[in-house]
Amino acid sequence: xxxxxxxxxxxxxxxxxxxxxxxxxxxxxxxxxxxxxxxxxxxxxxxxxxxxxxxxxxxxxxxxxxxxxxxxxxxxxxxxxxxxxxxxxxxxxxxxxxxxxxxxxxxxxxxxxxxxxxxxxxxxxxxxxxxxxxxxxxxxxxxxxxxxxxxxxxxxxxxxxxxxxxxxxxxxxxxxxxxxxxxxxxxxxxxxxxxxxxxxxxxxxxxxxxxxxxxxxxxxxxxxxxxxxxxxxxxxxxxxxxxxxxxxxxxxxxxxxxxxxxxxxxxxxxxxxxxxxxxxxxxxxxxxxxxxxxxxxxxxxxxxxxxxxxxxxxxxxxxxx
Numbered sequence: 001x002x003x004x005x006x007x008x009x010x011x012x013x014x015x016x017x018x019x020x021x022x023x024x025x026x027x028x029x030x031x032x033x034x035x036x037x038x039x040x041x042x043x044x045x046x047x048x049x050x051x052x053x054x055x056x057x058x059x060x061x062x063x064x065x066x067x068x069x070x071x072x073x074x075x076x077x078x079x080x081x082x083x084x085x086x087x088x089x090x091x092x093x094x095x096x097x098x099x100x101x102x103x104x105x106x107x108x109x110x111x112x113x114x115x116x117x118x119x120x121x122x123x124x125x126x127x128x129x130x131x132x133x134x135x136x137x138x139x140x141x142x143x144x145x146x147x148x149x150x151x152x153x154x155x156x157x158x159x160x161x162x163x164x165x166x167x168x169x170x171x172x173x174x175x176x177x178x179x180x181x182x183x184x185x186x187x188x189x190x191x192x193x194x195x196x197x198x199x200x201x202x203x204x205x206x207x208x209x210x211x212x213x214x215x216x217x218x219x220x221x222x223x224x225x226x227x228x229x230x231x232x233x234x235x236x237x238x239x240x241x242x243x244x245x246x247x248x249x250x251x252x253x254x255x256x257x258x259x260x261x262x263x264x265x266x267x268x269x270x271x272x273x274x275x276x277x278x279x280x281x282x283x284x285x286x287x288x289x290x291x292x293x294x295x296x297x298x299x300x301x302x303x304x305x306x307x308x309x310x311x312x313x314x315x316x317x318x319x320x321x
Contacts, residue, residue: 025108027053027061030099033106044227046099049092052082063103068113071096075120086121093117130245132158132255143241149215150233152206153222157252158259159203161274164230164249165189170221175199175207182207188275195275257282 031046053061056077074096078089097114104112132140137158145151153167162170166189174186182199199207210221224230230249238247245251253274260270271282 024062024064025103025106027063027066027099030063030103030106030108034099034102045091045095049095049099052078052092053096055082063100063108066100066109066113068115071114072120079122090117090121093120129254130247130251131258132243132245132247132251134259136241136243136245137255137259139241139243140237143237145237145240146233147225147229148213149222149224150230151237152209152215153224154234154237154249154252156203156206156222157249158255159200159206160184160197161253161256161260161270162197163188163190163253164224164227166195167222167249168220168224171219172221173219175221191275191277193275193277195273197273 028050031050034046035043053074056074057065071093075089075093078084078092079086082089084092093114094117097112097117100109100112100114103109137155140151141155153164156162157164157167162184166186169189170184170186174184176183176185182204184197184199184203185194187194207221209215215223225233234247234249238245257270257274260273261267267282268279271279274282276282
């Protein structure tokens with residue numbers, strides 16, 4: 001073993017000894033302290049993370065139990081035994097990383113032992129995201145959903161491309177009337193950049209339903225349920241609509257992009273409506289439907305037919321000469 005490797009092991013051992021001798025706090029207490037500072041959907045993720053930690057460890061954990069080896073073993077548990085998607089495993093590790101970082105700042109740990117998360121998660125081939133066709137959106141409109149608010153919010157996102165975080169924070173003051181047009185103007189939660197979306201008749205109809213049924217209370221347009229409830233609602237709703245796809249709320253945003261591009265809207269315009277900083281991001285979500293391919297080939301056929309017709313006319317004209 002070379003001197004550099006030996007030195008690295010000694011440094012790691014010293015760090016871990018310091019952790020054991022440091023003041024400790026149970027992990028569930030640390031998460032409880034975070035609850036007052038974070039958003040509702042993040043609270044749900046933290047509580048789900050705590051359940052996975054208890055299942056994995058088989059006991060209550062405190063900060064002294066968490067070291068680099070624990071992080072590696074927990075990552076293996078999430079990806080191999082927890083029966084969750086790789087993306088969910090990544091989210092849980094990111095949350096644990098944030099909690100450990102907070103423990104360091106509160107002096108409950110001397111350092112954050114979480115390794116680089118990309119090295120803990122197996123690389124996967126990215127598969128195409130599910131999206132809805134126009135016909136499937138119409139079927140959802142007719143089908144029953146456990147909570148009307150979830151249904152209206154999802155459909156509103158299909159017609160505007162808003163993320164769930166922007167649906168949750170959308171206020172009536174974000175909707176402006178300009179002449180005969182309603183414009184949605186708001187800062188995105190994720191990026192902080194402003195989006196300006198002219199509202200379609202379908203989107204306006206949803207706002208009128210919210211007002212007529214008095215579902216919306218206060219300054220927010222949608223009074224949303226927890227993200228766990230929303231996921232459950234979407235699963236039941238898709239089944240009622242006889243749609244055999246994995247429907248998450250993000251599917252509504254992907255569907256907006258796909259349907260808009262298939263309808264002939266320029267991808268750069270769609271990119272701006274979605275608030276993407278780069279059109280390449282929009283291209284990731286864009287899906288060309290069979291109808292788009294068929295229309296493209298018909299257009300190509302028509303071009304060649306025109307050229308052939310013109311060539312024949314020139315040939316006939318030459319014969320006349």
